[in-house]
Amino acid sequence: MKKQSFAPTMKDVAKEAGVALGTVSKVVNGLPVGDSYRVRVEDAIRKLNYQVNSYAQGLKAGKTYTAALLIPNTIDPFFAAVAYHINIALIKRQYRMLLCCTDYDPRQEQEYVVMAQQNKVDGIIGLTYNPGLIVEENTPFVAIDRPMGPKIPCVACDNFGGGQLAAEKLADLGCKHVAFLRVGSSLDNEPNKRKAGFENGCLSRGLSCEMKIINDGAPYEEFETFLSEHIRDGKLAFDGIFCVTDRLAWLVLGTLRRLGQRVPEDVQLIGFDGIRAFGSIDYHCSTIVQPISDIAEMCVDLLLRESALAKPPLVCLPVTYAYGGTTREP
Amino acid sequence: MKKQSFAPTMKDVAKEAGVALGTVSKVVNGLPVGDSYRVRVEDAIRKLNYQVNSYAQGLKAGKTYTAALLIPNTIDPFFAAVAYHINIALIKRQYRMLLCCTDYDPRQEQEYVVMAQQNKVDGIIGLTYNPGLIVEENTPFVAIDRPMGPKIPCVACDNFGGGQLAAEKLADLGCKHVAFLRVGSSLDNEPNKRKAGFENGCLSRGLSCEMKIINDGAPYEEFETFLSEHIRDGKLAFDGIFCVTDRLAWLVLGTLRRLGQRVPEDVQLIGFDGIRAFGSIDYHCSTIVQPISDIAEMCVDLLLRESALAKPPLVCLPVTYAYGGTTREP
Numbered sequence: 316m317k318k319q320s321f322a323p324t325m326k327d328v329a330k331e332a333g334v335a336l337g338t339v340s341k342v343v344n345g346l347p348v349g350d351s352y353r354v355r356v357e358d359a360i361r362k363l364n365y366q367v368n369s370y371a372q373g374l375k376a377g378k379t380y381t382a383a384l385l386i387p388n389t390i391d392p393f394f395a396a397v398a399y400h401i402n403i404a405l406i407k408r409q410y411r412m413l414l415c416c417t418d419y420d421p422r423q424e425q426e427y428v429v430m431a432q433q434n435k436v437d438g439i440i441g442l443t444y445n446p447g448l449i450v451e452e453n454t455p456f457v458a459i460d461r462p463m464g465p466k467i468p469c470v471a472c473d474n475f476g477g478g479q480l481a482a483e484k485l486a487d488l489g490c491k492h493v494a495f496l497r498v499g500s501s502l503d504n505e506p507n508k509r510k511a512g513f514e515n516g517c518l519s520r521g522l523s524c525e526m527k528i529i530n531d532g533a534p535y536e537e538f539e540t541f542l543s544e545h546i547r548d549g550k551l552a553f554d555g556i557f558c559v560t561d562r563l564a565w566l567v568l569g570t571l572r573r574l575g576q577r578v579p580e581d582v583q584l585i586g587f588d589g590i591r592a593f594g595s596i597d598y599h600c601s602t603i604v605q606p607i608s609d610i611a612e613m614c615v616d617l618l619l620r621e622s623a624l625a626k627p628p629l630v631c632l633p634v635t636y637a638y639g640g641t642t643r644e645p
Numbered sequence: 646m647k648k649q650s651f652a653p654t655m656k657d658v659a660k661e662a663g664v665a666l667g668t669v670s671k672v673v674n675g676l677p678v679g680d681s682y683r684v685r686v687e688d689a690i691r692k693l694n695y696q697v698n699s700y701a702q703g704l705k706a707g708k709t710y711t712a713a714l715l716i717p718n719t720i721d722p723f724f725a726a727v728a729y730h731i732n733i734a735l736i737k738r739q740y741r742m743l744l745c746c747t748d749y750d751p752r753q754e755q756e757y758v759v760m761a762q763q764n765k766v767d768g769i770i771g772l773t774y775n776p777g778l779i780v781e782e783n784t785p786f787v788a789i790d791r792p793m794g795p796k797i798p799c800v801a802c803d804n805f806g807g808g809q810l811a812a813e814k815l816a817d818l819g820c821k822h823v824a825f826l827r828v829g830s831s832l833d834n835e836p837n838k839r840k841a842g843f844e845n846g847c848l849s850r851g852l853s854c855e856m857k858i859i860n861d862g863a864p865y866e867e868f869e870t871f872l873s874e875h876i877r878d879g880k881l882a883f884d885g886i887f888c889v890t891d892r893l894a895w896l897v898l899g900t901l902r903r904l905g906q907r908v909p910e911d912v913q914l915i916g917f918d919g920i921r922a923f924g925s926i927d928y929h930c931s932t933i934v935q936p937i938s939d940i941a942e943m944c945v946d947l948l949l950r951e952s953a954l955a956k957p958p959l960v961c962l963p964v965t966y967a968y969g970g971t972t973r974e975p
Contacts, residue, residue, distance in 0.1 A: 395924070402744055411743050593929075
């Protein structure tokens with residue numbers, strides 16, 4: 316068996332790739348170099364099985380041991396939980412975290428991306444809904460829920476699988492005619508896959524399914540109208556409803572009660588996210604739970620990985636179903 | 646009328662106080678100097694009505710335009726809202742914010758205090774429950790809810806007034822026999838004043854009041870036992886209950902329903918904090934609302950005030966009552 320007798324160095328990589336040592340250093344540290352150079356360096360790194368020397372890395376100038384989190388706010392409990400778990404994951408690794416609540420303001424986001432490019436922070440984890448955000452592919456950036464390009468890793472829960480799981484649960488619990496309620500986003504993002512997964516689950520389990528999708532910004536009352544139009548002689552046409560978020564499920568729960576429908580006796584309801592009252596008490600509804608702590612760990616792990624290699628463009632983490640009072644007891 | 650013809654300078658202050666120019670600079674910038682020196686400089690500043698030159702301030706070396714927030718977590722919705730509003734208040738002033746979720750770990754807190762002393766951050770806003778936290782009085786630190794010493798400003802809502810308001814509301818809504826439920830803290834903190842305010846309000850409005858206070862860490866079931874022991878022939882001995890937080894009120898609401906008590910018909914319930922479901926939908930219960938946005942603005946304003954002067958040791962901001970379904974309609 317052929318075995319390398321000592322570990323390859325950065326010089327070996329430079330020689331193999333036919334580039335300057337500085338170019339290898341830039342690639343390893345995620346700094347901008349021309350595409351063709353980067354490909355050659357990455358090929359050489361793989362060929363030689365070069366391992367980055369983390370100790371030497373730590374000594375390089377300009378390392379701030381600070382990462383930034385871009386998130387719309389920490390008022391929404393899903394965002395609040397993401398901020399908490401990413402903070403804890405960074406602190407565990409001796410990193411500090413700059414928090415930037417963007418309130419969906421694109422200027423803030425672009426400013427932090429510039430900071431990362433100037434090495435004022437070591438990297439950014441961003442949950443952003445800004446379609447115009449420009450992140451150059453060498454910027455150390457990890458996206459949550461929204462793909463930002465092939466070189467920027469995106470971490471999300473398995474949204475497709477979650478939608479499918481919701482349909483399967485409703486089928487298991489005896490539902491025949493179900494509805495899917497969603498506030499739609501025009502942005503290409505991972506949570507949009509919940510719909511396709513739910514449709515798929517309905518199809519495979521023989522559930523009839525009706526969809527009501529309203530645009531982001533449209534009034535919630537459209538769902539009330541939809542539901543009340545589907546009541547004949549006091550009876551709702553659906554025995555199961557899947558809502559795209561727990562927040563929507565909570566609103567729908569109130570509407571169903573006002574319309575005289577009993578939950579879960581007349582109609583069972585499943586949300587998505589796994590939000591608990593006051594952050595730690597009961598679930599607000601039966602729900603597909605996002606693994607927020609695992610998502611946070613994965614984001615931080617991908618961001619702080621020293622090499623530009625081995626950063627997958629999309630990582631989907633598994634969801635689970637939790638009973639929260641709006642379905643029949645398991 | 647005697648009028649000064651031009652603005653006094655830092656030199657004038659040094660001369661008036663009989664100290665070196667550097668000492669004045671330290672006091673103005675909140676850096677450590679001996680107590681007697683600081684008092685003399687502060688007296689001279691007041692006497693001459695010296696105004697800090699903010700522009701020159703901005704140019705001084707070592708200014709990071711970064712502040713840190715110490716908070717147990719962002720999972721609890723009150724903490725989450727505090728983090729959001731402080732973040733927004735800092736960003737508005739072109740400051741960055743380091744978030745440190747402490748999970749009640751004292752080591753984290755002390756580490757950030759050291760960073761502030763070393764001017765790695767310009768200051769700290771801290772919501773901390775760590776009785777051992779040592780903050781030297783010259784450290785730029787603003788405390789939320791817990792006094793940290795006479796030189797460290799503490800910002801809180803008017804907890805005493807809020808307790809009193811809860812009693813008055815219950816009286817206005819027809820209650821005669823009320824209870825106060827509280828998870829007690831052994832720490833000297835501002836929210837502890839809710840009890841005294843409520844007692845005061847009960848006294849002035851002629852309400853009979855019974856208290857049930859359990860220690861932090863004791864099981865919630867003690868409240869269930871207390872309530873069930875006060876039911877005779879299906880009737881609860883109280884027609885009004887004030888809970889020290891909305892979180893506790895939410896748990897009590899569940900208990901009361903399990904015990905066959907109708908809220909608000911049989912017993913009215915008021916919580917404290919003003920937490921909304923999903924951060925922005927309905928209140929969880931009728932509640933005394935903390936002005937979290939005003940608290941955040943005040944904290945940031947006090948922290949970034951250039952002079953060490955005019956930082957009051959305690960600022961209490963007014964609360965309001967909000968109807969949230971667990972009292973009779975207003």
